[in-house]
Amino acid sequence: MDLSNLKPAEGSVKKQGKRVGRGQGSGKGGTATRGHKGAKSRSGYSKKLGFEGGQMPLQRRVPKFGFKNINRKEYQGVNLDTLQALVDDKKIKDTVDFDTMVSLRLAGKNEMVKILGRGELKAKLKVSAHKFTASAKAAIEAAGGEAVEL
16 A cells, blocks of 8 residues: 555545536526526425316326215125134134234224124124124024124
């Protein structure tokens, strides 16, 4: 090593960005690489989201439609075949309540449960849930069980 091949440590020296707007002598004075006139040449300029150069933006051209019901109740569906599978796996015996469904990860603790009628139920179960479809209620009662609405 000698004086001819000395250089700073890797990453210790950062290349400075171009210094614009520092006088005509720098070659980057005057308009400071922003071009002439218009909003983009001004300080404080920021383009609005969806701005199309003054053309009517897409989100204003497309008509509004539909509505969201703010009082809508969302139910987590649990089918009869799911309950039958749990009976077959000996995870539930004769009663299925909300706490059981939460512990078996069929529903979250803040959700409401609706029992749906897909599949068939052979086991005699006492099922407690927030809602039942007509077919699910009929199937539970046909199997000798009981459907209790919370």
